[in-house]
Amino acid sequence: MSYDKELAAAKNAVSLAARLCQKVQKALLQADVQSKSDKSPVTVADYGSQAVVSAVLQKELDSASFSLVAEEDSGDLRKEEGKETLQRIMKLVNETLASDGTYGNAPFSEEDVLAAIDSGRSEGGPSGQHWVLDPIDGTKGFLRGDQYAIALGLLDEGKVVLGVLACPNLPLSQEKVGCLFYAQVGGGTYMQSLDSSTPIKVHVTDLDNPEEASFFESFEAAHSLHDLSSLIAKKLGVKAPPVRIDSQAKYGALSRGDGAIYLRFPHKGYREKIWDHAAGYLVVAEAGGVVSDAAGNPLDFSKGRYLDLHEGIIVTNQKLMPALLKAVKESLNEKASSL
Ligand SMILES: Nc1ncnc2c1ncn2[C@@H]1O[C@H](COP(=O)(O)O)[C@@H](O)[C@H]1OP(=O)(O)O
Ligand SMILES: [Mg+2]
Numbered sequence: 336m337s338y339d340k341e342l343a344a345a346k347n348a349v350s351l352a353a354r355l356c357q358k359v360q361k362a363l364l365q366a367d368v369q370s371k372s373d374k375s376p377v378t379v380a381d382y383g384s385q386a387v388v389s390a391v392l393q394k395e396l397d398s399a400s401f402s403l404v405a406e407e408d409s410g411d412l413r414k415e416e417g418k419e420t421l422q423r424i425m426k427l428v429n430e431t432l433a434s435d436g437t438y439g440n441a442p443f444s445e446e447d448v449l450a451a452i453d454s455g456r457s458e459g460g461p462s463g464q465h466w467v468l469d470p471i472d473g474t475k476g477f478l479r480g481d482q483y484a485i486a487l488g489l490l491d492e493g494k495v496v497l498g499v500l501a502c503p504n505l506p507l508s509q510e511k512v513g514c515l516f517y518a519q520v521g522g523g524t525y526m527q528s529l530d531s532s533t534p535i536k537v538h539v540t541d542l543d544n545p546e547e548a549s550f551f552e553s554f555e556a557a558h559s560l561h562d563l564s565s566l567i568a569k570k571l572g573v574k575a576p577p578v579r580i581d582s583q584a585k586y587g588a589l590s591r592g593d594g595a596i597y598l599r600f601p602h603k604g605y606r607e608k609i610w611d612h613a614a615g616y617l618v619v620a621e622a623g624g625v626v627s628d629a630a631g632n633p634l635d636f637s638k639g640r641y642l643d644l645h646e647g648i649i650v651t652n653q654k655l656m657p658a659l660l661k662a663v664k665e666s667l668n669e670k671a672s673s674l
């Protein structure tokens with residue numbers, strides 16, 4: 336089955352959402368110190384991005400059967416304190432949709448914006464089609480002016496069949512910044528600029544010597560156990576220091592061979608959400624990579640809004656995976672016996 340129509344709509348939606356986020360990040364970084372610690376701009380961008388993606392998908396595709404599993408909901412915006420934020424979001428959404436030419440003829444009301452955001456309340460699951468969206472993945476990176484992503488996947492009968500990942504701050508080449516990665520199941524992974532340059536096919540590294548490998552992990556130590564990653568890397572023989580970047584930009588970078596391994600071990604009790612991995616997973620898998628939990632099981636996106644995982648998520652190419660799994664198992668055992 337081909338998902339060409341869905342892919343075209345998803346690329347459009349994510350590119351426009353990226354435009355909105357870039358505008359907000361630019362304003363945020365130009366603002367004075369006082370408003371830099373104000374987290375409201377990110378909220379505006381999260382909601383705005385979700386509204387834009389939802390609106391574009393529903394305009395381009397059959398909206399009767401539309402189902403979206405997304406991170407944000409409009410609860411706070413419907414409160415009295417949320418009124419001003421909602422107006423800012425509405426303005427941003429309308430400016431962004433108008434900047435495209437195709438969508439700008441009927442401006443969104445506040446109610447339209449709320450409805451677009453709330454269409455993301457689906458629970459997903461094993462049957463039918465569900466879009467999966469993280470409107471801004473890597474909020475902390477966004478606030479710092481670093482990496483973040485707009486991540487959109489499509490589930491069909493519980494499997495990820497499309498993944499589109501915009502990384503506005505990831506270098507595309509020496510001269511250009513901003514990448515759009517996309518993958519359709521069985522079709523490989525492509526990368527292009529956010530303003531639609533010719534796509535190029537990307538592939539994970541074919542490295543088989545862990546000593547030459549470098550690995551990615553979260554920038555934020557609160558998101559992933561850095562000690563555990565360094566133990567695993569040491570066991571594997573990795574020599575390079577970790578490359579710490581925010582968001583699913585890690586999956587994008589890995590899909591084009593920037594690094595060989597991605598290690599993610601959240602603190603105990605943290606439950607991974609499907610929108611934090613769906614798009615990135617397919618982008619890496621279609622580029623020839625392997626994504627699994629710490630026990631080597633594939634990720635199961637069919638269980639609703641959460642992923643049920645053993646310990647963490649590990650990503651690498653096919654050649655390195657057996658050695659990586661071994662190092663992960665040994666490290667987890669050591670950690671358990673030292674407690
Ligand atoms: N305590 C936490 N542990 C792990 N991940 C987290 C935690 N809090 C937020 N996240 C999510 O981790 C992802 C980014 O992590 P990283 O940059 O470390 O890869 C984001 O999806 C972020 O949510 P959000 O989408 O709100 O930014
Ligand atoms: Mg996220």
Ligand SMILES: [Mg+2]
Pocket residue numbers: 406469470471472473474
């Ligand atoms: Mg998010």
Ligand SMILES: [Mg+2]
Pocket residue numbers: 406474
């Ligand atoms: Mg969040």
